[in-house]
Amino acid sequence: MSDKQKLIGYTKSKGLQYVLLHIKKYILLMKTYISPNLNCIQKFGITIDFLWSVARYGVGINDYFQYNFYRRRAIDRKNFIVARNRMQIIYTCNGTKNQPDFDDKCKFNRVFEEYLGREWLDMDQCSLEDFKNFVKMNTRFMEKIKKGSGGNGINLISTENREIGKLYKELKKRHVIVEGLIKQSPEMSKFNPESVNTLRIITLVTPEGVKVMDAVFRCGNGEKCTDNFHHFGLAAIIDIQTGIVVTPAIDKLNQKYYIHPRTKEQIVGFKIPSWTKIINTVKKAALVKPNIRFIGWDVAVQENGRICIIEGNCTADPDITQMPDQIGKWPKYREVIFER
Numbered sequence: 001m002s003d004k005q006k007l008i009g010y011t012k013s014k015g016l017q018y019v020l021l022h023i024k025k026y027i028l029l030m031k032t033y034i035s036p037n038l039n040c041i042q043k044f045g046i047t048i049d050f051l052w053s054v055a056r057y058g059v060g061i062n063d064y065f066q067y068n069f070y071r072r073r074a075i076d077r078k079n080f081i082v083a084r085n086r087m088q089i090i091y092t093c094n095g096t097k098n099q100p101d102f103d104d105k106c107k108f109n110r111v112f113e114e115y116l117g118r119e120w121l122d123m124d125q126c127s128l129e130d131f132k133n134f135v136k137m138n139t140r141f142m143e144k145i146k147k148g149s150g151g152n153g154i155n156l157i158s159t160e161n162r163e164i165g166k167l168y169k170e171l172k173k174r175h176v177i178v179e180g181l182i183k184q185s186p187e188m189s190k191f192n193p194e195s196v197n198t199l200r201i202i203t204l205v206t207p208e209g210v211k212v213m214d215a216v217f218r219c220g221n222g223e224k225c226t227d228n229f230h231h232f233g234l235a236a237i238i239d240i241q242t243g244i245v246v247t248p249a250i251d252k253l254n255q256k257y258y259i260h261p262r263t264k265e266q267i268v269g270f271k272i273p274s275w276t277k278i279i280n281t282v283k284k285a286a287l288v289k290p291n292i293r294f295i296g297w298d299v300a301v302q303e304n305g306r307i308c309i310i311e312g313n314c315t316a317d318p319d320i321t322q323m324p325d326q327i328g329k330w331p332k333y334r335e336v337i338f339e340r
Contacts, residue, residue, distance in 0.1 A: 026050070026061050032253060033065040046070050053077065058084020066254065066323055079328030081318040092337055093204065093294035094314050101289060102314045106146050106177050115285050117300075117308025119180040123171045131168045135159050138180040145176055182308060185301045187273045188219075191265050195220025198300050198310060199238070199272065200320055201279075203286040204336055205293040210283040211336060214321040214329065217245050217272065221261060234260070235320040236267055243275025247324040254323060273301050281307040 034046065053059045053069055060083035064070065067080050081089070090097055101111050106122050121134050139160065145153030157178070159167065171178065188197045197219035204211050215238035222232065234249035234257055248256040249267045259266050272278065282297045296316025300308050322329055
């Protein structure tokens with residue numbers, strides 16, 4: 001068999017794996033979101049509608065189920081940011097999906113150092129002495145892979161009963177960064193003390209200045225150290241003008257929560273502390289790299305009132321800005337980005 005024939009065979013194999021993976025995903029989401037009482041004909045009709053929606057609106061598999069497309073009219077469907085117009089936003093505003101200063105946490109921390117509000121080290125660059133000084137002040141800290149998203153590759157490390165030299169070598173081998181813990185404000189902590197409960201704020205740099213497009217309150221719902229929505233954290237919409245949470249929180253399965261299921265804290269009506277300072281901080285940070293116009297900022301409020309930026313996402317997923325209220329946000333983005 002020639003190299004060309006091998007390459008064609010490999011490509012076909014990978015293509016088949018890709019198709020099978022998406023079929024499995026579709027079946028799983030169908031079982032998760034669709035009533036089991038539907039008969040085969042009704043499910044077949046939904047599958048045909050899904051394929052039509054892919055062609056007509058450019059939806060992804062997650063989009064179709066998360067935004068309840070299977071029970072929406074056409075006039076409503078076209079208002080949602082889905083896979084196709086999400087890419088339109090990213091390429092129009094940022095030029096490309098790949099932005100090293102945002103994709104690499106180490107580079108991000110260097111560029112946005114003044115907004116971090118916490119100590120950090122690049123384990124590839126730091127000395128043992130640097131690490132010893134760090135752990136003196138941070139007996140517990142976060143380990144993060146340099147390139148990761150969705151809350152993946154994040155671990156809480158404790159130095160208790162650990163040999164510091166050995167821990168240093170282990171972290172060196174993993175090529176990670178380490179960051180001091182964020183001591184969040186009591187108002188934010190009360191929803192889930194085990195996680196840092198954060199805000200996702202979407203900014204867009206326009207000719208008239210930085211515009212805040214959406215804001216979301218996020219909190220953990222378990223013992224994990226992150227509040228990430230894709231790890232079954234909760235998300236609720238914040239009114240940009242007032243800083244008040246105006247919708248119930250939802251999880252990845254679209255289940256609604258008016259009060260936190262673990263701590264019983266009321267979610268709807270909660271006013272985010274230091275809201276004006278938060279808005280001013282993200283607007284200022286957005287101008288550090290003004291050519292990257294579309295950014296989703298993850299922000300925490302510290303117990304001393306300082307606002308710290310955890311990371312910036314230049315390919316921010318619109319799921320948490322559209323799922324809580326099930327209102328499509330495409331018209332307002334289209335107006336700001338294209339209709340000028």
